[in-house]
Amino acid sequence: MDRPVASSLPDAVRGHWADRWAPVRLRPYLRLARIERPIGWWLLLLPCWWSAALAAIAAGQPWPNPVHCVLFLIGAVAMRGAGCTYNDIVDRDLDTRVERTRDRPLPSGQVSLKGALAFLALQGLVGLAVLLQFNAFAIATGFASLGVVALYPFMKRFFWMPQIVLGLAFAWGALMGWAAAFGSLSPAAVALYLGSIAWVVGYDTIYALQDIEDDEIAGIKSSARFFGERVRLGVAACYVLTVLFMAAAFILADAGPVAFAGLALFALHLAWQVARIDRTDGAGALRLFRSNRDAGLILFAAMALESFVRAL
Template sequence: MLERPAASALPDAVRDHWADRLAPAALRPYLRLARIERPIGWWLLLLPCWWSAALAAIAGGVPWPNPLHCLLFLIGAVAMRGAGCSYNDIVDRDLDTRVERTRGRPLPSGQVSLKGALAFLALQGLVGLVVLLQFNGFAIATGFASLGIVALYPFMKRFFWMPQIVLGLAFAWGALMGWAAAFGSLSLPALLLYAGSIAWVVGYDTIYALQDIEDDEIAGIKSSARFFGDQVRLGVGICYVLTLAFMVPAFAWAGAGTVAFAGLGLFALHLAWQVIRIDRNDGAGALRLFRSNRDAGLILFAAMTLDTVLRAF
């Protein structure tokens, strides 16, 4: 019988995070349930939102992405990433006991009860709803349309060899939201950006899944890392090529300038660096590569924003 893990930070959490040092002890398991001590998740959910807002600013000829929209996307990303993780852990609470990296999570370890997790999920969902209602009607409807995909994702790893595709459909949804919030509709650049963002998510989450590949095999959990096997570098490389194949025409169709394309070039170099550095047997290195996508995404967003500023003035 497995011993109950201590109520401490999980292996892939940020060390000495404020949630583990400063938050009241009673709240820490709930913060871990929302993955607050692993901020990379909400960053990766947020970045397609910001890219989309910046692409809309480029297409609309305004000097910068809408600051209020960007702030709302930030709050919404933190809340909805937490809600998604809480929901995922509720669904996966039995599977998580079979994987070394996840058996210390609040639900399988007994730090949070199922009723407590459900209540916390509802609270985070309410915050997300309040944020969503600040946008126009079309953006609100677009946001609600993502919920079905989010609900489906935790079950996919049980029978679908590429659950990362479904994760991509959910995590890249923000690529539609920034455009929808700006224009009250969707156009080809937003759809192309969404497609590119999906491929990006599949690529980086394949890298992330390398940490669990041995335990996943034992537990019967399917993942793109297991699917690609020894060809994981090629698989991730194809995902990243598709990312750029969709993003380049998205930028061109929106009327992006030289600075935005230069940022896309730097983004491409970063993705190529990740592919070169992939080691199927290095879980710690896989986590570092996965986390580096935040920096790659911020570089792209900064270049897109600078492009709008320079062209406006």
């Protein structure tokens, strides 16, 4: 007897419009792009917005470039979907061996490999159309990320900290906002990028706690397995590096007290996450992981307010 396929995946937002209102034939493709799990594109978008806000502070502009912010939003949704589709194509055999992923569209047979490849190309074209709206340096910077993105799905097979490679890819937006504003990079943007990488490693270690038992059975490596009983200490170390590098970025961009107050609130939120980590509580890990959207928005709001205050 065939195994029944879940109508939505365990970590999806319950009652999401993609599962309720989208045409039935499109739903597997929307799930392939993780549309019903918007936290992913939020976490890809936030470093872009931070970078745009940091550039506004450095340039003395009253706010982050709104056109750039909208383009980053569209690009984040498209490229997160493309990245997830590519990841599922590569991992389609591994996903059948993990409880949380075996009902994904590819391993469950809801989408064919040919259909997934076509959908990947479509999303990539949307991302390309967005990227081409920026200056030549930003376009080149965006293309430079593709190598890291292509490498990530393979890392979990032999590298104990694949979250570092994920961080290199997911934090790339911390370079893009600055590149789009100035047509170059600077130490401030690089510091923001390094802080964003550490943030990604921290929150994705929390996320990986959901799969720690299945990953061990399937032989999948992750930072959650690497840290083991010291996972709280590992995440704390990542978050300390996050705050230190972001403080360095603020100093290099000559940010003022409003931005640093926002960074303090951001740091408190990260500390709250660390205090709540329970490696036996998968549902709690998912809630903590999702809360990083709120932490990131707090920091972005403070940075945007800093740029406005400085321009008065």
